[in-house]
Amino acid sequence: MTRGTFRLAAAAAALCTAVAGAASAAPVKIGMITTLSTGGGYLGEDIRNGFRLAMEQNDGRLGGVDVELIVEDDGRKPGNARQIATRLIQSEGVKVMTGSVFSNVAMATIPKIVRDGVIYISPNAGPAKLAGRLCHENYFNAAYQNDNFYEAMGQYFTDEGLDNVYLLAPNYAAGKDALTGFKRYYEGNVVGEVYTQLGQTDYAAEIAELRDADPDNVFFFYPGGMGINFIKQYVQAGLDESIPLYGPGFSADNTLVDAVGDAALGIVNSAHWSKDLDNPVNRRFVADYTERYDREPTLYAAQGYDTARLIGSALAATGGDVSDTAALREALAAADFDSVRGDFRFNTNHHPIQDIYVRKVVREDDGNLTNQLVAKVFDDHEDAYAGECALGQ
Amino acid sequence: MQLLLEQVLNGLQFGVTLLLMASGLTLVFGIMRLINLAHGSLFMVGAYVGATALAYTGSFLLGLAAGVAAAALTGMAMEALIIRRLYRRDHLDQVLATFGLILFFNELVRVVWGRQPLSMDTPAWLSGHVTVLPGVPYPSFRLAVIAVGVAVIALLYVLIMRTRVGMRIRAGASNREMIAALGVNIRLLYTLVFGFGACLAGLAGVMAAPFLAVQSGMGEDILILTFVVIVIGGIGSIRGAVAGALLVGVVDTLGRAYLPDLFALWLPPASAGTVGTALSSMAIYVLMAAVLAIRPQGLFGGAHD
CATH class of the missing domain: 3.40.50.2300 (Response regulator)
Structure with a gap:
């Protein structure tokens, strides 16, 4: 081996080490x-x-x-x-x-x-x-855990003595879970329970039925576009003046509130976080x-x-x-x-133990619509399924 | 009784929205033998441009004009660039190409306006409600939608039955080789018809925007119902589109409102709710199947053939 090749080999080795270090x-x-x-x-x-x-x-x-x-x-x-x-x-x-x-x-x-x-x-x-x-x-x-927000709203109804509720959700697994979660902590009277088609755009028929049933409160779960449609049509029918809307935080996140506009004012919703x-x-x-x-x-x-x-x-x-x-x-x-x-x-099932709050859509001084904290409903809330999980047992 | 009347009104209003979509779609099919799945995208373009124009100008009428114009221009550009190449192809090619257009427009809207749904408020002069019957306040905007629908039906009637262009359109629907042989510029006629159909879709989009979520993909939900309407009415027939749209609107609304109650007469409440909900979402498809079983060409279909 000449000196030249040795130097080359040494340089190569150094380079390799450098690359390995970077790796x-x-x-x-x-x-x-x-x-x-x-x-x-x-x-x-x-x-x-x-x-x-x-x-x-x-x-x-x-x-x-x-x-x-x-x-x-x-x-x-x-x-x-x-x-x-x-x-x-x-x-x-x-x-x-x-x-x-x-x-x-x-x-x-x-x-x-x-x-x-x-x-x-x-x-x-x-x-x-x-x-x-x-x-x-x-x-x-x-x-x-999916049920948490609905459970919190059910508990809020119980805490505040809200009664005679009308329930609406789309007819699919998450919609049924939502109303089940709500009823797990709600103790009052259910006036009506309606499941609508998933992806439905027009709610005029349901809203007319709802007015006819004359409930004191409405709890609804409509995520995404369905929520925008429902809230707008509910307000256009003039019902928000007499029957307040309650829903999970998903139905009143800031994006939805911006898309719904003024119609979203006053919606009470539950979530684990607020601005x-x-x-x-x-x-x-x-x-x-x-x-x-x-x-x-x-x-x-x-x-x-x-x-x-x-x-x-x-x-x-x-x-x-x-x-x-x-x-x-x-x-x-x-x-x-x-x-x-x-x-x-x-928790033992690797799901959060956390506080759940109730928020309300309000108008800020600069005209922007946003959610504001109203009350803490659950302190260190655990989900209902941890007991079925074999982890940590 | 009041509730029933209110529900019929709701059904008519829903039917009118469907009508605006269906008349354009059926016109295009009747004259060009073209299945245009991207018709829902024109609805979406109308809603987006209308909502944006309203946000900038604050005027609902300007928003309406901008939305309709944008949908018409988009429609005509679409016809000239892409659809024109599809007339001689079979329906499968048309379906594939126009489905591609749906994906294109959904993505385009996402690139231009972002993923956040837009908001379009009802204009102040239409945001109240009118007492149509004692004890039944009905949103004025929904009444306005019904009025617009009636005006469009009248316009369509005059245009198709009483004008020279309308005569050519009817002639083109009956026998397009003959009308081309008589020296009518069929190319221009096609572009105009397509643009007019797009206009109506855009109008439907802007009129629906105040009570629907303006978001990417919003055209597809209504497109499916529109196809049900034109199949029931008879593909290619304007009269069929009017009848089909009002029928579907009323059946769908009344089904949603009354089927669960109907089943409660002889089923326990829990299962009546489930069965009723399931059946009411199928009601219009049952209606379609029944119509097709009795009249396979649809209510008013096959009149020219």
């Missing part, structure tokens, strides 16, 4: 398969925006570790989501995933993903089965989000933000190592981060 510090890949198209697309967009904001506030890092966020659109189709998940896991080597917005997509993808040894943190969907019988050590929910929750993390989140995206955050954005910071807390604890699933799991379960919701910890 060990390669960013942690986080797969986000969420819903960005269809009428529900704004939910996924808000979750993604909230998540990205948490990264941007820390120069692209979470928990001091470089992360790469891979965002994919599932188009609200379970088949798409499954395909993308397989690709991310097999070709990209993704070990941590998040993103699911709709429960039907979640049910079709999450059980398989977590069986493959990947950690999944749901930023929104919280179907009952994943909280109960089908709970899994690799599955976490950073948002809520005016008074804690430093939330104040900073709301200010930064409004500045970055030029609109107020929704509860979905808050969930995306919390999901990112939860992952950050776990990455900080493991030093950015995602190959040791057990350690990562343990760090996630500790939920060692400051949530925009204030109190936040995980």
